[in-house]
Amino acid sequence: MPDFMVRVLDIAIGGLLMGGIYALIAMGLSLQYGVARVLNIAHGEFIMLGAFATFTLYTVFGINPLLTLVIIGPIIFLIGFFLHRTLFTRLRISAPNADAYAASSMLATFGLLYIIQNLALLAWGANLRAYSYLNFGVNLGGAIFAANRLVTLGFAIGIGLGFYIFLARSRLGKAIRAAAQDPTTARLMGVNINLVLAICFGLGAVMAGLAGTLLSLRIPITPTMGLNYTIIAIIIVVLGGLGSIPGSFIGGFILGIIGTIVAYVEPSLSLAAYYFIFMVLLLVRPKGIFGK
């Protein structure tokens, strides 16, 4: 194969790999922000928690990192669920209007960010941590990728699609979509709105936690890693359209590919490129590409 084609393939698959993680993170935030109306600045902290939980389970107890997905998922769901039941439900009920709730809940999540991050710093220290798992090369048409990155992509797509099917087919998924469209009407139709929103928030946290587990397979982790992913997730959710789960999924891949291309040309500008796209998008089409 010609050299140029290998390079294109390298960027395309690299972008998909990054996009897979981004898509998961963004779908999680989309549930929390698009449906539960909590712009969760602490979203990235759940990613960090998932990553460190996997790190600890693997290095201390020797549990297979991919198996930890099953252990971490339910625990993070419960944390997210009870956070919403105690903190955000109370804020939602006492807020005079939707805008006031959006502002107060966002500030509360900023407080959460500091609580979770500093507890993690106290528990694990500020150093970079890493472990090695499935770390061998796989040759895909001339370009070589680490096996753990391909596994990550497979799991990210699998979890993303599974989740989408759950939303599209199940009864609870229908209730969630109804709550996303119009909480008041959904409630009149017999949806227990407080419960559904808490489930949404919990599921959003699970997506973040699982993404964290997958991330820990391939990059070094630190307790302060979360905020960058939160920002990327916010950008994708706005890009894909508020409350649109497929939008977040596709938007994640779009941003992953753009990021890889920019990183190929000038690595130090990839975050700046995200912000630039995001700010132009907010000004030109704040509803997002897939928003109605």
Place this chain on the structure above:
Amino acid sequence: MDITRFTSKNFLIPGIIILVLLIALSILPLYSSLYMVILVTAILMYIILTVSWALFSGPSGYLSLASAAFFGIGIYTSAILLPNTGVVLPLLLVVALGGVISFIVALLVGFLTLRLRGIYFAIFTFGLVELIKQVLIFWEINITGTRGRFIILVDNAHIYWVMLAIFVLLMLTTYFLRRSKFGLALQSIGENEEAAAHRGINVTMVKVITFAISAFFMGAVGATIATRWTYIDPYIAFNVLFSFLPILMAIFGGLSQIYGPVLGAVIFAYLEEVLLTKFPYYYMLTFGIVLVGVILFLPGGLVGLIQRLRRRRRRKGGPVEQNANT
């Protein structure tokens, strides 16, 4: 303006207290220790950041997360104009320039973004801080080939007086803005923007100008404090924490009264001074817990709490006291 307003009892006593406090503050470096001067400088810095954030976001209801951007612009103005080698400009001029550059950037940003409603504005301003930081890092690595800058040392008392001057100017601006037609227009935008527009208020103009005025003070305070930090890089100058700290302090103090943000800033700045150096993680942990706690249990902040307590006492005091108050 009615002159009797200034001689009435309600105005005279607070007036005298403020005057005495101001005189005590302005001669502080003459009678107290260096540590005290530096501590009060830090407290003043947080008060200015908090009050100037509240100046715009309080009445308008637009949650701005751009404080760190304007603060950082001020810091970088100092870093560029006050290098520890070469020609050095007078401090006051640098401070004024820091404010003016922030003002101009805020005008541009304001015209672009203040039509974004609610949470979108918050997200945009949050992104602004990171965008400036990333571009600066790129610029420093690839174009100038440096990383970070050193700033010439300025006498601590000097920094303190400049800070105090900015503070007094800010309090006067806030006080008169609140009472002016302009301030009332901003208030009505916060309550109902459509209604305000229909009353003939140029809503965009009012929002953008107030946003820029608040940015001026943030830039000025950044330019001043940079001279005490001596070393600057984009991570230090554009730290998102400086977008959130003023909000926490303002909400903790309470936004309904002019002294609320001041109260919140004084308490938190002092706590930071005491805790940050010894227990950084615990300080940030406490910061998070207090932020969540205040939002959850103290929506009106300390001011709201004081007003509630006063009302309760008044009710107990019976009708006599109530008459005296009206």
